[in-house]
Amino acid sequence: xxxxASVRWSLRLVLSPVATPRPSPPHRRHxxxxxxxxxxxxxxxxxxxxxxxxxxVARSDPxxxxxxxxxxxxxxMALEFEVLATHKxxxxxxxxxxxxxxxxxxxMPVGTQGTIKGLTAQQLQQLGCQVVLGNTYHLANRPxxxxxxDAGGLHAFMDWPxxxxxxxxxxxxxxLLHLADITERGVEFQSPVDGSRMLLTPEESIAxxxxxxxxxxxALDDVVSSLVSGPRIEEATHRTLRWMDRCMxxxxxxxxxxxxxxxxxxxxxxxxxxxxxGLIQRDLPGYAIGGLxxxxxxxxxxxxxxxxxxxxxxxxxxxxxxxxxxLDIVVCSALGADMYDCVYPxxxxxxxxxxxxxxxxKLKHAAMAHDHRPIDASCSCLACRNYSRAYxxxxxxxxxxxxxxxxxxxxxxMMQLRC
Amino acid sequence: MAEAAERNEQQRAAAAVLRQxxxxxxxxxxxxxxxQDGTSGEERCVAFEVxxxxxxxxxxxxxxxxxxxxxxxxxxxxxxxxxxxxxxDAEWFExxxxxxxxxxxxxxxxxxxxxxxxxxxxxxxxxxxxxxxxSPSHQTIAAHTRARTPSPSAPSHPxxxxxxxxxxxxxxxxxxxxxxxxxxxxxxxxFPGCKEGGKASARPATWFDTPSGRRQVxxxxxxxxxxxxxxHVAIPLHDAPPATSSLNRQxxxxxxxxxxxxxxxxxxxxxxxxxxxxxxxxxxxxFHDERRRSARETAARKGLAGYHLAGFGLGEPMDERDxxxxxxxxxxxxxxxxxxxxxxxxxxxxxxxxxxxxxxxxTYPHDLTLLGLASTLPLLPPWWGDVVGTGEGGQGAKGQxxxxxxxxxxxxxxETSKLNLRCTWHKRSFVPIAPACACYTCARHTRAYVHHLxxxxxxxxxxxLDIHNHHHMLQFLAVIRQAIxxxxxQRYRQWxxxxxxxxxxxxxxxx
Numbered sequence: 001x002x003x004x005a006s007v008r009w010s011l012r013l014v015l016s017p018v019a020t021p022r023p024s025p026p027h028r029r030h031x032x033x034x035x036x037x038x039x040x041x042x043x044x045x046x047x048x049x050x051x052x053x054x055x056x057v058a059r060s061d062p063x064x065x066x067x068x069x070x071x072x073x074x075x076x077m078a079l080e081f082e083v084l085a086t087h088k089x090x091x092x093x094x095x096x097x098x099x100x101x102x103x104x105x106x107x108m109p110v111g112t113q114g115t116i117k118g119l120t121a122q123q124l125q126q127l128g129c130q131v132v133l134g135n136t137y138h139l140a141n142r143p144x145x146x147x148x149x150d151a152g153g154l155h156a157f158m159d160w161p162x163x164x165x166x167x168x169x170x171x172x173x174x175x176l177l178h179l180a181d182i183t184e185r186g187v188e189f190q191s192p193v194d195g196s197r198m199l200l201t202p203e204e205s206i207a208x209x210x211x212x213x214x215x216x217x218x219a220l221d222d223v224v225s226s227l228v229s230g231p232r233i234e235e236a237t238h239r240t241l242r243w244m245d246r247c248m249x250x251x252x253x254x255x256x257x258x259x260x261x262x263x264x265x266x267x268x269x270x271x272x273x274x275x276x277x278g279l280i281q282r283d284l285p286g287y288a289i290g291g292l293x294x295x296x297x298x299x300x301x302x303x304x305x306x307x308x309x310x311x312x313x314x315x316x317x318x319x320x321x322x323x324x325x326x327l328d329i330v331v332c333s334a335l336g337a338d339m340y341d342c343v344y345p346x347x348x349x350x351x352x353x354x355x356x357x358x359x360x361x362k363l364k365h366a367a368m369a370h371d372h373r374p375i376d377a378s379c380s381c382l383a384c385r386n387y388s389r390a391y392x393x394x395x396x397x398x399x400x401x402x403x404x405x406x407x408x409x410x411x412x413x414m415m416q417l418r419c
Numbered sequence: 420m421a422e423a424a425e426r427n428e429q430q431r432a433a434a435a436v437l438r439q440x441x442x443x444x445x446x447x448x449x450x451x452x453x454x455q456d457g458t459s460g461e462e463r464c465v466a467f468e469v470x471x472x473x474x475x476x477x478x479x480x481x482x483x484x485x486x487x488x489x490x491x492x493x494x495x496x497x498x499x500x501x502x503x504x505x506x507x508d509a510e511w512f513e514x515x516x517x518x519x520x521x522x523x524x525x526x527x528x529x530x531x532x533x534x535x536x537x538x539x540x541x542x543x544x545x546x547x548x549x550x551x552x553x554s555p556s557h558q559t560i561a562a563h564t565r566a567r568t569p570s571p572s573a574p575s576h577p578x579x580x581x582x583x584x585x586x587x588x589x590x591x592x593x594x595x596x597x598x599x600x601x602x603x604x605x606x607x608x609x610f611p612g613c614k615e616g617g618k619a620s621a622r623p624a625t626w627f628d629t630p631s632g633r634r635q636v637x638x639x640x641x642x643x644x645x646x647x648x649x650x651h652v653a654i655p656l657h658d659a660p661p662a663t664s665s666l667n668r669q670x671x672x673x674x675x676x677x678x679x680x681x682x683x684x685x686x687x688x689x690x691x692x693x694x695x696x697x698x699x700x701x702x703x704x705x706f707h708d709e710r711r712r713s714a715r716e717t718a719a720r721k722g723l724a725g726y727h728l729a730g731f732g733l734g735e736p737m738d739e740r741d742x743x744x745x746x747x748x749x750x751x752x753x754x755x756x757x758x759x760x761x762x763x764x765x766x767x768x769x770x771x772x773x774x775x776x777x778x779x780x781x782t783y784p785h786d787l788t789l790l791g792l793a794s795t796l797p798l799l800p801p802w803w804g805d806v807v808g809t810g811e812g813g814q815g816a817k818g819q820x821x822x823x824x825x826x827x828x829x830x831x832x833x834e835t836s837k838l839n840l841r842c843t844w845h846k847r848s849f850v851p852i853a854p855a856c857a858c859y860t861c862a863r864h865t866r867a868y869v870h871h872l873x874x875x876x877x878x879x880x881x882x883x884l885d886i887h888n889h890h891h892m893l894q895f896l897a898v899i900r901q902a903i904x905x906x907x908x909q910r911y912r913q914w915x916x917x918x919x920x921x922x923x924x925x926x927x928x929x930x
Contacts, residue, residue: 114871118878121863123534143846143871151849151867159863369554372563382534386593388563394525394554398630400878401527408532 074315078215079258079285081317089309089336095317097215098256099155100162102130104317104338107329107414108165109346112138114158117346118404121159127408128415131163133341136208137172137200141191145211153213164214168205170223170262174294182222184239202246210253218288219247221262226296233266240264241278248282260319262290263308267300276311286317289337293322302331309336326355326417345414349406352396355413368393381412464511465651465696465724467756473908475775478900481514481756483651485596487585512597516777518542519896520601522608522785524630525550526592529785530885538859539889543599545780546588547606548644549629549636557647560591587649600650604641604657607760607780625658638682646690654727654758655683657700662734669704673713676702684722696724698758705735707746714750725756728776732761737770744774765796765895766919769912772899784888788881791873793838793852794891798898800914806907835922838866845870858890
């Protein structure tokens with residue numbers, strides 16, 4: 001499919017009705033860590049409502065060109081970003097990294113501890129994954145940055161020949177908040193594994209990421225949960241910029257690792273603007289939009305994304321962190337974002353939920369026991385080509401191989417979403 | 420053209436072997452039978468021939484019919500079996516014996532997805548029939564088969580290909596066409612003992628531990644499961660109590676097993692299910708007379724393709740097993756296929772093969788994987804190079820030995836037969852598990868990585884270890900086959916056992 005057609009297809013999805021999952025009961029909401037929030041509105045009006053609002057934004061924003069392909073590109077020492085086609089605010093681009101040339105918009109599966117859970121590197125390649133995530137905090141714990149450096153970097157350690165991106169450990173400030181002590185110096189964590197203390201400063205985070213050797217590394221930002229309000233957010237916004245300078249100072253491999261800045265500021269447009277201006281001024285190879293996908297209202301979520309993508313330079317990649325629901329990815333792509341990561345597709349697979357064009361398929365449901373159709377007739381993954389829902393129903397959550405098959409399907413679904 | 424002629428020749432030879440084993444098969448292409456209930460039946464052709472012997476040990480081959488086309492399931496699964504089996508229009512495929520069957524649970528292996536399984540050269544898959552009592556139930560599989568089998572009365576139905584249509588478990592799981600499927604009522608990994616179902620009552624029943632809990636299974640029920648699975652080879656329901664059972668208990672077990680065998684044969688005949696080859700189960704525990712009696716009576720039944728030596732690995736000492744195997748095998752015809760399970764270490768596999776077993780279910784690779792251990796068994800003795808070099812077709816044999824992956828001058832890397840990859844020694848060990856190993860794990864990953872995965876409790880650790888351990892075990896079987904072909908099996912066995920014993924001694928004295 002041509003890039004232009006792919007962008008148009010993404011928008012078509014937004015405009016067509018899609019099944020929306022029910023909102024989760026209150027006691028489950030604490031499980032939502034970095035994932036996208038389920039939309040607060042229901043039924044067919046969901047996508048229509050979103051589309052209406054998007055069109056309103058597109059019409060009102062004077063900076064948007066509605067013409068076809070414009071060639072805007074950027075290149076720094078380790079990254080080349082070339083926009084191949086645009087449609088309103090959405091764009092299809094090629095991003096060339098030291099290890100791989102990627103097509104965006106793209107979804108990046110999360111392999112926190114140096115592996116996507118249960119899948120081999122060869123299977124990931126066959127599924128079409130372009131960039132995989134690793135996590136600085138967890139990898140520094142086990143196996144340790146020095147071990148990875150001795151192995152020749154994470155690429156060699158996990159034998160992944162394509163792109164890698166490492167998160168700075170900033171998100172753990174939210175997910176492991178009860179184990180974190182945040183000061184101007186950095187974040188002091190108590191390890192969930194053995195209780196030992198670890199001080200993660202911007203310098204330390206960058207040093208670890210330099211040893212890990214990913215193509216894209218993230219600056220350590222002061223992350224605040226989007227559900228928090230008050231002066232803490234302003235403090236975090238300014239601190240993020242100060243830490244950004246320290247990260248840039250500490251970065252020892254700008255020639256083969258791209259340091260992305262992360263826009264913070266909570267849900268406050270003024271604070272976001274301050275952070276945006278500050279990061280753009282620092283002329284980074286790419287930018288991420290952080291502090292979202294943590295349980296905030298959907299209306300607020302897309303507004304922040306829209307503000308950020310409007311302000312960020314068009315010739316550099318935009319990475320919305322933690323965005324994983326397919327609908328959210330489509331919406332953010334329509335708003336002009338390029339890269340996404342989330343544990344949702346792989347985690348939900350391990351809990352017997354398959355992603356399909358119509359929504360989600362809960363394979364543990366009793367109705368699946370007699371359904372001889374594949375999960376998704378249009379999917380060409382191993383699970384859909386060979387097994388029926390009835391068989392997978394009996395296998396999932398009981399045997400490891402069932403979980404692997406569903407993980408393969410969900411990743412295959414996310415990969416073909418970008419097409 | 421030369422290859423095509425050679426393949427045709429092999430096909431003709433295979434057909435000859437199959438015809439010899441079954442005089443009712445006149446036309447290899449004619450494999451549709453009509454059952455009594457009017458639906459079209461299935462025929463699986465299985466034949467076994469012994470090719471060479473070394474003492475009691477033998478190498479042979481199983482010829483089995485392919486199931487299904489290289490269509491829905493087969494196109495992404497390469498056929499790795501046999502010399503004559505890489506063409507899509509070939510009817511049969513070959514499996515070399517002695518061979519190792521893959522353990523499966525609910526039809527699929529525990530950790531390995533089918534694309535990975537295809538890269539390992541298993542003789543076949545062992546599907547435990549009692550896994551299909553519920554979730555997935557055999558009725559679901561039968562319904563799936565009915566839904567996919569075209570009606571024979573349809574006028575536009577294309578002429579049947581020489582292959583069997585995908586049905587049973589093959590179709591349900593989209594198994595590769597060249598997958599030998601064997602069904603057994605016992606789960607060789609869990610390997611439950613049988614719960615006493617009361618005294619030898621008028622309606623004998625057996626309780627089985629299944630993934631769905633403890634279930635009662637009768638011969639009739641088991642026969643229905645096998646009819647839905649449609650494997651190439653089926654082991655009937657049998658009664659194999661633990662080795663501590665008394666003589667009376669074993670007598671009852673022999674009687675029950677024969678009753679159930681007769682019942683299943685009768686029911687299979689009624690279904691016109693000629694071609695799911697049945698193996699007769701030989702039980703009898705630790706009593707030689709009972710073993711002989713069971714073997715004699717079982718051998719007297721007509722229509723069996725081979726024999727399952729049941730009741731091993733249930734607590735009998737390894738020293739006694741030779742005599743028990745000999746007692747059972749003395750009454751069995753040599754041309755039948757012999758299968759056994761419960762021999763779960765490499766030495767026990769050698770023992771079984773030495774007595775004449777052809778197919779084994781060995782849980783050694785799984786046991787290692789689940790403990791985080793990697794198999795580094797020394798496979799080739801120091802004198803292997805000389806033996807192989809002087810054999811016939813020296814170049815080919817040498818190439819084979821090299822392909823097996825061992826060093827020609829013996830094992831120098833590791834002095835022990837397994838690595839504990841949880842040990843922190845391996846934290847910075849950036850070498851493969853076994854340097855000469857050709858498996859995926861050793862080709863692409865290091866000990867440090869697997870150690871990290873185990874440390875981080877990641878599932879990929881088990882996947883990678885499973886790949887390596889199974890690959891290593893399959894290489895072991897390949898060496899065994901080659902040793903028998905070259906006539907050095909006894910010598911090889913002595914070297915292997917002595918090397919392991921020496922290792923155990925050295926570890927003891929080191930402490």
